[in-house]
Amino acid sequence: MSERTFRVWRGGPDGELTEYRVEVNEGEVVLDVLHRLQATQAPDMAVRWNCKAGKCGSCSVEINGRPRLSCMTRMSVFEDDEVVTVTPMRTFPVVRDLVCDVSFNYAKAREIPSFTPAPGTEPGDFRMRQADVERSQEFRKCIECFLCNDVCHVIRDHEENKEHFSGPRFLMRVAELEMHPEDTADRRRTAQEEFGLGYCNITKCCTEVCPEGIHITDNALIPLKERVVDRKYDPLVWLGSKIGRRPKDTPIAPNVRRPEEGRGTA
């Protein structure tokens, strides 16, 4: 057992860092320490969490400036006398203390054209090889912690880009659907024009913070960019666009983008 110094963001957008001295035991994670603060010194400290096992993606915060899950950050990663500073994710509006309003993410999720099996098929018809589902399975490991969206520079300090950029999480969702062996929609143009794939300049910051270790940039974003390029030069698509026939793009679902949600402040 030892005593450590924690600095925690308290209050809303105009809040400030408050310093606490707090007991820390062997094996604990940052979330344990936040819970101890709640139980002993700050009963109303707002912290979002569910599983405390790295599975639900609720407890995202920034610890010493780095986006992390507080339930998976061991105290042993810090120096013995290091002050631990915990702040809410910067890209989303803070509600109070460590909790922010992440509705931006749910609004973006709603814009993506959903999984579209071939007409005429039924449950039970699919036969897919393990090798063919593995690419999308990697992306489906996502626990929606939104740390990748938090870190991405396109929206981190650029409120104005939020309307036109879905962030790595949801561009990856597009890639996941595009690589699903039984999906028949084509979201490539939408990814480029509506979800802002072009804004991504493959800095890989998202990949670095992903607690699930998903290779967001290499396995989802870059291949998606390649597919978008392929599509442009695809003779069938070219011909199709001339004579107004399929293959068609799947547009974003109508009426799901609301003015206030587009700004990410709903």
Place this chain on the structure above:
Amino acid sequence: MVVGAGGAGLRAAIAAREQGKRTAIVSKSLFGKAHTVMAEGGAAAALGNTNAADSWKVHFRDTLRGGKFLNDPRMAELHAREAPERILELEYWGALFDRTEDGRISQRNFGGHEYPRLAHVGDRTGLELIRTLQQRIVALQQADAAEFGDPDERLAVFAETAVTSLVREGGDDGRIVGAFGYRRVDGGFVLFEAPTVILATGGIGKAFRTTSNSWEYTGDGHAQALRAGASLINMEFVQFHPTGMVWPPSVKGILVTESVRGDGGVLRNSRGERFMFDYVPDVFRSQYAETEEEADGWYDDPTRHRRPPELLPRDEVARAINSEVKEGRGSPHGGVFLDVSSRLPAEEIRRRLPSMHHQFRELADVDITAEPMEVGPTCHYVMGGVRVDADTAASDVPGLFAAGEVAGGMHGSNRLGGNSLSDLLVFGRRAGLGAAAYVDALEAGEGDSTPATGVLERAAAEAVASSLAPLKQGAGENPYAIHSELQDTMNDLVGIIRRGPEVERALERLAALAERVDVLSAPGDRVYNPGWHLALALPNMLLVSEAVARAALERTESRGGHTRDDCPEMSAEWRRVNLSVRAVDGRVELERTPSRTSPVSCSHSSTGTSWPST
């Protein structure tokens, strides 16, 4: 209105919406984060993809055996019959399960299931289930947006909104007319007016100290159903999962999936013995191997070998571990060893059990591909819950439905692994259909379907006053401290092994805590104030704990998730009895009701079987 956005709640909402009903999904946490997300091993369904000999009848029989014949047989039957359809439907909505060689859904072995039966995605099946249902809801919202111009027209999600009470009209046959709650984000109160409420609030594990459950599991739905006049059954049956982490203390209780054993992991004590061979009860004797060679042969050739005893139902394994530790053969931190490192190549372990590998590496500095894990029992699941009609999920209260962990009956005295995820899908859907049919009947009926005047307003005024009380009581009790005392009480006195006098002591302590809960104090304001939220959940945990303790004291036998050290036998007489619990003036009352018997014959009878002495 659906309370809860786990597997059961989301599946219920989809079913209700598909019947054309306007449906609200209300959840304490964010959309997509419900407890179901934590489920690891898989969803049981007799698809017969891995072994064609499997069928719903075998699944049904396994479920009854696992539940020690206290299951509602009609529920177990519907579950076994419909689970395959529900899984295939998920696949059709975009879920990507692991595959067999011929491209179908792969299935894995689990305790108590005769054949490989669990559809899975590595060890993150719950995440796949939640995400698929969440995305299905989005797809339906997109369809509604196109049709009506508003995605929320028929399916609206109220995230981070906690329900604190149900509103019911007066009289014995009074109907449910809505529910009251608050928004976590701003502390605002909400009153829902709805002709039906489907409870899908999950379990009660947070009443125990060592648990695999998240903060959501405060038994809200159980308690609210009681207060609304519904009955709970089987509350004495609480499942302790045999393998939770034991070290370091801060992660004690976090689940280690049963898939570790299903995929070859073995349990050893400090002497290196595979002790489970000593704990095979007579009822299972014929199915389980007697030597290590035989057990090891089973993984590759199950037709000519019997199963390893590590794959006995959970209650058996948990009790065995408990007694090994008690007799001094435990691991350094009070568990036993679970080893997969000597059984599978490292690469294979990482592929099949990625999140276990990650969890131990990150949280315990243990590399499971190179060394054994230390594990011990952890409170995991409550078999007891709202008494419901098997076909419609309707409770005793008109308009109130329940599905998922909050409903009782399906699993009898002990749930088999993998049977919960399929339960959520089967009975979630049935609850949605049942509620929709109820609304249709109500609207078609001659009576007025609008609530009696003043009912909602009066209920709301009362609820507001009681909800605000903790914020106003300056120098009252600290909710965190009371919660901690409650957890110790339940863990120590009504835990995995129970004794009559200890349960009596627990009841005394619970009564004392109940008095202190009246004067809880939560400093701060209403904006996202976790101390206040805990203060509002504590009375639920206490009421439910009392129900567990009273039923545990009454049932003087040992069966499934209820082990009485002072009554170690399983009794033929008790097999015919369900304990049902009601709240009368805020006090828990017990009633013995005859258990439902099976219309489908079951080849095996448990009558007169006794426990191995533990």
